[in-house]
Amino acid sequence: MNARGRSCAFSMHIYPPNGGFLTLHNVIGDIFMNTTRKKILYVITKSVWGGAQRYVFDLVTEFQNEYEIVVACGGDGPLIKRLHEKGVRTISIEAFQRDVNLKKEFQSFFELWRTFRKERPDIVHLNSSKAGGLGALAARLAGVNRIIFTSHGLPFEEDRPLSQKIPIWLATWITFFLSHQVILISTRNFSRAGEMPFLKKKVCLIHNAILPPSFEIKEKAREVLADKAGASFTSLEKKLWIGTIAELTKNKNLMNLIHAVHTLVKKGADITLIIIGDGELKENLEKEIRECTLESHVFIVSIPVDAGRYIPAFDIFSLVSLKEGYPYVLLEAAAAGIPVVGSNVGGIGDIVTDMESGILVRPKNVKEISGALTLLIEECGRREMYGEKLKASMQPQLSLEKMVAETKKTYEA
Numbered sequence: 001m002n003a004r005g006r007s008c009a010f011s012m013h014i015y016p017p018n019g020g021f022l023t024l025h026n027v028i029g030d031i032f033m034n035t036t037r038k039k040i041l042y043v044i045t046k047s048v049w050g051g052a053q054r055y056v057f058d059l060v061t062e063f064q065n066e067y068e069i070v071v072a073c074g075g076d077g078p079l080i081k082r083l084h085e086k087g088v089r090t091i092s093i094e095a096f097q098r099d100v101n102l103k104k105e106f107q108s109f110f111e112l113w114r115t116f117r118k119e120r121p122d123i124v125h126l127n128s129s130k131a132g133g134l135g136a137l138a139a140r141l142a143g144v145n146r147i148i149f150t151s152h153g154l155p156f157e158e159d160r161p162l163s164q165k166i167p168i169w170l171a172t173w174i175t176f177f178l179s180h181q182v183i184l185i186s187t188r189n190f191s192r193a194g195e196m197p198f199l200k201k202k203v204c205l206i207h208n209a210i211l212p213p214s215f216e217i218k219e220k221a222r223e224v225l226a227d228k229a230g231a232s233f234t235s236l237e238k239k240l241w242i243g244t245i246a247e248l249t250k251n252k253n254l255m256n257l258i259h260a261v262h263t264l265v266k267k268g269a270d271i272t273l274i275i276i277g278d279g280e281l282k283e284n285l286e287k288e289i290r291e292c293t294l295e296s297h298v299f300i301v302s303i304p305v306d307a308g309r310y311i312p313a314f315d316i317f318s319l320v321s322l323k324e325g326y327p328y329v330l331l332e333a334a335a336a337g338i339p340v341v342g343s344n345v346g347g348i349g350d351i352v353t354d355m356e357s358g359i360l361v362r363p364k365n366v367k368e369i370s371g372a373l374t375l376l377i378e379e380c381g382r383r384e385m386y387g388e389k390l391k392a393s394m395q396p397q398l399s400l401e402k403m404v405a406e407t408k409k410t411y412e413a
Contacts, residue, residue, distance in 0.1 A: 039068040040411065041121035043112065043135045045096050045128040047077035049305050050247050051328050052127050052152045055185075055208060059125070061086055062404045067123075067411075072115055073131075074108075078304045091115055096130070109134045116142035123148065123411050126179070129155045133171055136178035148410050149179040152325035153346055154189050158251065159322055159364075176202060181410045185326040186347025204410065207350065208326045209403040213308055213335050221313035225274050229299035239272045240377055243314035245307045245329045246321070248279030248300070253320050253343065253363045255288060260320075260369035262292045269377060273298045274314070276307045308332035315383065316341060316376050320363045324348050334394035339386035341372045351397075357390035 040063065042056050057079060060069050070089050073079060074096025083090055093115070095107035112135050116124065123146040126135040132149045139147045156169040173196055176182045182203045184190035190205040216224065222241070226233040242261065246252040254275060261273045275285070275298070282300060289298045303310070308329060311317065317333040318341045326347030333340055334351065340358035342348040352358035359372040376383050396402075 037066070037068050038122040038411075039070065039119065040123045040125055041116070041119055042069070042071045042125045043093075043127065043131045044071070044073045044079075045131045047073045047075040047079040048247065049078040049082075051208075051325060052150075053077075053079040054328055055150065055152070056125075056127055057082060058210075058400060059404070059407060060088055062400060063408075064088065070119060070121070072112070082305065091119075105130075105134065109138055112138040113142055116144055122146060125150070125411075128152060129172070129175075132179070133175045136175050140178050146181075146411065146413075147179045148181050148183065149175060150183040150185065151176075151189060151193065152185060153323045154192060155323075157189075157192070157323060157345075173197070173199070181413065183407070183410060186324075187350050188346060189325070204406075206403055206406045206410075207347075207397065208328060208331065209397045209400050210328060210331050210335075211400055212398045213311075213332050215312045215336055216309050218312045221310040225276075225299075225301060225310055225313050228301040228303070229274065231296075231299060235296070236272050239270050240316070241272050241274060241314045242316045242318055242373065243274045243276065243311065244318045245276045245311075246319065248275075248277050248281045248285060250281065251321055251323045252277075253322050254281070254285055256364065256366050256369060257318060257320050258285065258288055258292065258294065258298055259366045260373060261298060262294060263366065263370040264373060264377070265294065265297050269374075271297065271377065275300045276303050276310070278302045278304075311336045311338055314338055316373065318369075318373070319343070319348065320361060320369055321345060321348075322363050326350060331394060331397050334390045335398055337387040337391040339376055339383045340390060341369065341376065351394060352390065353393070357386050357393055359386075 042060060044052060044056050056071065060071060063069060070091060071083055072091040072093050074093050080090050093108060093111050095104045095111055116139055121144060124135065124139045124144045126132040126149040136147055136149060154172065156165045156172055176199050182193065183206050184193050184203055185206065185208050187205065190203060193203045194200050223233050226236050246254065248254065264271060285300060289295060311332050317338045319327060319330060320343045324346035330340060330348065330351045340352050342352050342358060342360055343363035344360040345363060349360060352360060354360040361368040361372050
C-alpha cells in the first residue's frame with residue numbers, strides 16, 4: 001500500500017505473525033518507512049526473459065529497498081520466477097498477449113485500470129508497446145500521479161506497410177503524450193521521438209547498463225552448448241563459432257542469418273552457428289535448417305536465463321535484427337571482447353562503430369551479412385582488434401549506477 005492507504009500498518013506491526021516482540025522504536029521506524037516509501041508498479045506485456053524483462057528486473061532489484069515494488073505482467077515465464085526469488089510481489093494480467101486481438105485489448109485495459117485503482121501506486125513504469133499504450137490511458141483514468149514509459153524500440157520503424165505504420169505512429173504518439181516522461185534507450189530513437197509533435201520536453205535518453213558479467217571459460221562454454229545442441233563436442237571443437245542470443249521472433253531476422261551461413265558453408269567455410277533462444281518461430285527455423293541441410297552446422301539451444309555467460313564460446317557474435325532498442329547481449333559481447341556483426345538499426349550503432357569495433361549491415365541484405373562474416377572469419381587479426389576496441393569502448397556501460405540514478409530522476413521529477 002502507498003501513503004494513502006497505510007493506516008492499518010500500526011496494528012500489523014505491533015502483532016507480528018510469528019508472535020515476536022517489537023520495541024516502540026521498531027514500531028515507529030516501521031510506520032515511518034511505510035508512510036514515506038513510494039510505491040512503483042512496473043508493467044510489462046510478457047514474462048519471458050528478454051531485454052525488456054531484464055531491464056525491469058534490474059530496476060526492480062536496484063530500487064527494492066528504496067520503494068515499495070509491484071510488477072504486473074502477462075504469462076507465467078522466467079521473469080516471474082526470478083522476481084519471486086527476490087521477494088517481489090507480482091500481479092498477473094491474464095489478457096496480455098503479444099498479437100493484436102481487439103477483445104483481449106479491452107480486457108487488458110480494464111485489468112490494468114482495476115489494478116491501478118486497487119494498488120494505488122505513486123508511480124507506474126510501463127514497458128513494451130502494448131503495456132505502454134493500454135497502461136498509459138488506464139493509469140491516467142485511474143488518477144496515477146506519475147506515469148513513466150520506457151520505449152524499447154519504436155514499433156512504427158518496423159518493416160510494415162504504410163497502412164499499418166500510420167496508425168502505429170499515432171498510437172505511439174498518444175502513448176508518449178499520455179505519459180509524464182518517456183525514456184528512450186538509443187540515440188536514434190531518442191532523436192526520432194524528439195521530432196514528434198509536443199514531445200520534446202517529455203523524452204529523455206538513458207542507455208541500458210549492466211553489471212560486469214560472470215562468464216564461463218571458452219572451452220567449458222563450448223562443451224555446455226554442444227551438449228545442449230545434442231552435438232559431439234569433438235566434431236565442433238575445431239570449427240569457428242558464430243553465435244547469437246535472441247528470442248525466436250520475426251524481428252530478430254534469424255532466417256536471413258541462417259541463409260548467410262548457408263552461403264558460407266556452400267563456399268567451404270568450416271563454421272558453426274549457435275542460436276541461443278526460444279520463441280514462436282522455432283519450428284520454422286528448424287525446418288529451414290533441415291531444408292538447407294545445415295544440421296551439422298546450425299543449432300538452436302534453449303537457455304531460459306543467463307545465456308550471456310556462454311558468450312565466450314563464440315569467435316563472432318551476430319545480431320542482425322530488424323528492430324532493436326539498446327541490446328544487453330551486445331554489452332555482454334563487448335564485455336567478453338567478442339567482435340560483432342550487427343544490423344544498423346536502433347541502438348546497435350550506439351554500441352558498435354562500423355569497421356572499428358564491428359561491422360554494421362543492412363539486415364535484409366543476406367549478401368552483406370555473409371560478406372561481413374567472411375571478413376571476420378578470414379582475418380583473425382581483425383577479429384581480435386575489433387573485439388578489444390568494442391570492450392574498451394563499452395567499459396562505462398558495465399555499471400548500473402548511472403542508469404539507476406537517471407531513472408530515479410524521472411520518478412522524482
